[in-house]
Amino acid sequence: MTFITQTSMTIILRVPTLNDSQPDCTRLFSLWQQLQNLESQEVIVDFSDCRFLRQNAVAFLGGLARLIQSRNGKVNFVWNTLQDDIRANLTQNGFIDIFDGTQRKWLGNSVPYREYRYEDMDAIASYLENCWLGRGWVQIDSASSDEIVQNALEVYSNAFEHSASQIGIFTCGQRYPNLGKLHLTVIDFGVGIPPNVRQFLNQPQKLAADALKWAFKLGNTTRANKISGGTGLNTLKQFVKQKSGTIEIYSHDGYALITSGQEIYQRSPAFFQGTLINITVKCDSPAYNSSESTLFY
Amino acid sequence: MRYAIREMIGENCMTQQSGQQIYEMIYPRLQAGQSVELDFAGTKRFLSVFFNFAIGQLLRDIDPETLDRLLAVSNLSPVGQQAYDRVMENAKRYYSLDDERQRAFDAIILEQATLL
Numbered sequence: 001m002t003f004i005t006q007t008s009m010t011i012i013l014r015v016p017t018l019n020d021s022q023p024d025c026t027r028l029f030s031l032w033q034q035l036q037n038l039e040s041q042e043v044i045v046d047f048s049d050c051r052f053l054r055q056n057a058v059a060f061l062g063g064l065a066r067l068i069q070s071r072n073g074k075v076n077f078v079w080n081t082l083q084d085d086i087r088a089n090l091t092q093n094g095f096i097d098i099f100d101g102t103q104r105k106w107l108g109n110s111v112p113y114r115e116y117r118y119e120d121m122d123a124i125a126s127y128l129e130n131c132w133l134g135r136g137w138v139q140i141d142s143a144s145s146d147e148i149v150q151n152a153l154e155v156y157s158n159a160f161e162h163s164a165s166q167i168g169i170f171t172c173g174q175r176y177p178n179l180g181k182l183h184l185t186v187i188d189f190g191v192g193i194p195p196n197v198r199q200f201l202n203q204p205q206k207l208a209a210d211a212l213k214w215a216f217k218l219g220n221t222t223r224a225n226k227i228s229g230g231t232g233l234n235t236l237k238q239f240v241k242q243k244s245g246t247i248e249i250y251s252h253d254g255y256a257l258i259t260s261g262q263e264i265y266q267r268s269p270a271f272f273q274g275t276l277i278n279i280t281v282k283c284d285s286p287a288y289n290s291s292e293s294t295l296f297y
Numbered sequence: 298m299r300y301a302i303r304e305m306i307g308e309n310c311m312t313q314q315s316g317q318q319i320y321e322m323i324y325p326r327l328q329a330g331q332s333v334e335l336d337f338a339g340t341k342r343f344l345s346v347f348f349n350f351a352i353g354q355l356l357r358d359i360d361p362e363t364l365d366r367l368l369a370v371s372n373l374s375p376v377g378q379q380a381y382d383r384v385m386e387n388a389k390r391y392y393s394l395d396d397e398r399q400r401a402f403d404a405i406i407l408e409q410a411t412l413l
Contacts, residue, residue, distance in 0.1 A: 119312065122307070122309050143374075146341070150342055150343065150380065154344060157311065157312075218387065226357065227353070228353040228354065228392065230387065231383050232346065
């Protein structure tokens with residue numbers, strides 16, 4: 001799949017339609033791969049071929065733009081190539097405002113796009129509480145909200161501690177009222193989970209899928225200085241399994257899918273150096289109680 | 298000695314830094330055999346990294362029975378208590394291994410990792 005047209009000074013990046021299935025993530029990573037060797041060039045982002053953008057694509061495109069800028073490149077989003085409904089979504093979630101500054105966001109059904117350059121867990125907690133869960137579209141008591149937010153926060157905490165991303169973390173969510181789901185994507189452009197595990201275990205040949213499986217096991221941590229760890233990801237896994245949610249992870253050449261009924265660790269169909277995590281939450285329950293298993297798919 | 302966590306680090310207990318801050322304050326007292334109470338009244342969010350740095354690593358130098366005797370934790374919300382219990386259970390296992398067993402444990406981890 002080729003999504004770029006290159007001249008000596010500029011590259012035109014044609015964004016395809018991007019959902020959040022595995023082939024869509026493969027296309028996202030293909031965009032990243034094709035822009036790997038750029039230095040100080042202008043990238044024109046054209047949406048003419050795009051009919052749909054899910055929250056994972058929004059977060060990824062934002063991160064990709066910051067990655068290009070961090071390499072002294074220039075990113076020019078051609079907003080007038082956007083379909084009206086995608087433009088509305090990118091306006092609602094603040095993406096256009098962040099990169100353009102001329103169109104103020106309005107919330108609608110969207111969960112805002114956010115970039116966190118540094119570990120500001122208070123701000124992330126507020127984002128999850130007020131913009132992801134706390135929009136009144138999930139009937140949920142305070143204790144249950146705390147439990148969900150706390151588990152989601154483990155993903156961000158883990159990324160800041162282990163990813164070594166030079167450009168921070170990118171996140172976006174979306175509510176799908178007809179499906180009764182809330183989605184959340186967290187992306188870093190750091191070193192990836194498998195290399196961290198391989199280095200810690202001194203097993204350079206370890207398969208990425210096995211490294212991901214190791215990382216989710218209770219008590220396993222790559223944290224240095226003999227400080228205990230290995231509870232965050234495992235807690236998230238247990239929580240999602242208990243509540244019938246879904247976690248999907250792409251990291252390096254590894255892929256993991258965790259649901260209430262299964263854990264799959266395998267080779268990813270496409271390489272991405274950083275880590276992309278999708279979390280899916282059911283939100284059509286009239287009332288959620290933390291003691292019940294009704295909130296997550 | 299009672300420490301009001303909210304007054305020291307705010308309502309969110311979520312980072313390595315804040316955990317380390319608590320650890321460095323209470324460790325000398327506990328090492329000296331003095332009682333410490335951590336009062337979490339008014340706190341809201343808790344991540345495992347905080348508890349690992351604040352309290353979990355105390356078990357590196359202090360045995361679990363002594364820590365249970367000297368350290369009291371109060372006013373944790375149910376969600377916080379859940380995170381605390383999970384971290385402490387894991388930390389007790391992690392630090393309970395003496396050097397020889399630690400080496401054996403590490404070898405098992407390596408072996409498991411190889412078999413995966």
